[in-house]
Amino acid sequence: MAIDYNERIPNNVDLGENRRLQRALEAWQPGYLEWWNEMGPSGFMDVDVYLRTAISVDKDGWANFGHVKMPDYRWGIFLAEPEADRRIAFGAHKGEAAWQDVPGEHRATLRRLIVTQGDTEPASVEQQRLLGLTCPSLYDLRNLFQVNIEEGRHLWAMAYLLHAHFGRDGREEADGLLERRSGDVDKPRILGAFNEETPDWLSFFMFTFFTDRDGKYQLASLAESAFDPLARTCRFMLTEEAHHMFVGDTGVQRIVQRTCELMNEHDSDDIARHGGVNLDTLQRYLNFHFAVSIDLFGAEFSTNGANYFSAGIKGRYKEEKIDDDHVLTDALYGVAKLDHGAIIESEEAALTVINERLRDDYVEDCERGIARWNRTIRENGIDVTLSLPHRAFQRAIGQFRNTHFTPEGAIISAEEWDARQHEWLPSEAERAHAISLMQRVVEPGKFAGWIAPPRRGINGQPLDFDYVHLS
Numbered sequence: 001m002a003i004d005y006n007e008r009i010p011n012n013v014d015l016g017e018n019r020r021l022q023r024a025l026e027a028w029q030p031g032y033l034e035w036w037n038e039m040g041p042s043g044f045m046d047v048d049v050y051l052r053t054a055i056s057v058d059k060d061g062w063a064n065f066g067h068v069k070m071p072d073y074r075w076g077i078f079l080a081e082p083e084a085d086r087r088i089a090f091g092a093h094k095g096e097a098a099w100q101d102v103p104g105e106h107r108a109t110l111r112r113l114i115v116t117q118g119d120t121e122p123a124s125v126e127q128q129r130l131l132g133l134t135c136p137s138l139y140d141l142r143n144l145f146q147v148n149i150e151e152g153r154h155l156w157a158m159a160y161l162l163h164a165h166f167g168r169d170g171r172e173e174a175d176g177l178l179e180r181r182s183g184d185v186d187k188p189r190i191l192g193a194f195n196e197e198t199p200d201w202l203s204f205f206m207f208t209f210f211t212d213r214d215g216k217y218q219l220a221s222l223a224e225s226a227f228d229p230l231a232r233t234c235r236f237m238l239t240e241e242a243h244h245m246f247v248g249d250t251g252v253q254r255i256v257q258r259t260c261e262l263m264n265e266h267d268s269d270d271i272a273r274h275g276g277v278n279l280d281t282l283q284r285y286l287n288f289h290f291a292v293s294i295d296l297f298g299a300e301f302s303t304n305g306a307n308y309f310s311a312g313i314k315g316r317y318k319e320e321k322i323d324d325d326h327v328l329t330d331a332l333y334g335v336a337k338l339d340h341g342a343i344i345e346s347e348e349a350a351l352t353v354i355n356e357r358l359r360d361d362y363v364e365d366c367e368r369g370i371a372r373w374n375r376t377i378r379e380n381g382i383d384v385t386l387s388l389p390h391r392a393f394q395r396a397i398g399q400f401r402n403t404h405f406t407p408e409g410a411i412i413s414a415e416e417w418d419a420r421q422h423e424w425l426p427s428e429a430e431r432a433h434a435i436s437l438m439q440r441v442v443e444p445g446k447f448a449g450w451i452a453p454p455r456r457g458i459n460g461q462p463l464d465f466d467y468v469h470l471s
């Protein structure tokens, strides 16, 4: 289905047929642009960036690249193709027709989830707004901006659902998405990870690896939703998300590669003074970003989660490929449970721990990425491995939040935590060092000394391509 770019708001939802909705969104658009100009990438609004724009929502629709000024990017509303006679795949309504409108009894819940999802998108743009000033290359600068404009589009996706399906309070919530600010004491973003800072590119790559990956899993579970417009919106968003994780995955891999080269060149594991990032620093950043990101799956034991599933609002990852009854009334699922000061394996009602199941799928996906980074370390002849910390480590949400754990999952006292946390989390000095490495490199084809070049450019372009016209 082609996207209509002749409209003020590009879309594939026949927006022109619904004048009221079109007017409401056109009224929201200036506020969005104002937000983008205020909170989007600082200092780069009038330069041409080599961006990818969807011209249709099928696979080939993505092959459209060209230099665009970011404020001129055509943000719009794109839903994946409808599935004829789509049926609800899970929960109490399994087998019934998917909902084209919001059922009254689920209105508040759906609105809340859509607002929560929508809130993360602009938050990440706000967190990343200064990174362009210290980019390690034009290639990376372009990738940052591609991620940023697509997160802006994800905000459009949720604002559309709020306007189209939730009446006046939906419009108010859509305005609220433009009013909260990441890290603001009075009006912060909703979820914890989105109020953290992303002060340097090491954090950015960890964020796109770990936190955008939470996005992938949350979107995938909402892509199963009985509420069909939400499902279709999330399906298309997932095609954009893949690039964000590519940026994080390859970004960290390139740092690992460069670190290993410096270690071999200087025959030392402390290469911080040679302009690199030490492997133990990478491990501490990894620990931090993993812990903050797994908090985003919510509490292990969650009646909310159980209700979302039973109501058909939020499914499991790849629900339809799972071989069970998709209702789970009596099903059990094994989880790590904190029981009288010890972590035990416990079989629990699958519905109650449905958040934990999604977290398991996510952790497995993270493991695959870490294995790739470890392969790079091995290929450089170095005997170190990076690993994910235990899921109980440094949690702020769920059963582990009030207890301290080592990255191996051992329970420790508050005193031991205070004395040893610098071993496991980046220290102030280490963060300052990472920031000090961030010197802007913008000569085409050149890369900062702490990161290796990528294997290939974007869309078949050479590495020294002028991805962002700075002059």
Ligand code: BYC
Binding pocket: 113, 114, 116, 117, 120, 121, 124, 151, 190, 191, 192, 193, 211, 212, 213, 214, 215, 216, 218, 219, 295, 296, 297, 298, 299, 300, 301, 302, 303, 304, 305, 355, 397
């Ligand atoms: N921070 O029953 P639970 C992305 C609260 S990322 C603060 O588990 P719930 C992206 C919770 O509100 C994907 N509070 O809660 C990535 C609840 O409070 P109440 C974003 C939290 O709500 C990178 C209480 O704790 N999408 O797209 O059922 C760049 C009990 O917990 C947090 C979504 O999140 C937290 N981390 O489940 C750009 C999908 N966690 O009600 C974009 C939509 C929990 O007791 N959201 N609480 O006062 C959801 O599905 C759910 O809201 C959650 C939490 C899974 C997040």
Ligand code: FE
Binding pocket: 121, 150, 151, 154, 215
């Ligand atoms: Fe997103």
Ligand code: FE
Binding pocket: 151, 212, 215, 241, 244
């Ligand atoms: Fe993303």
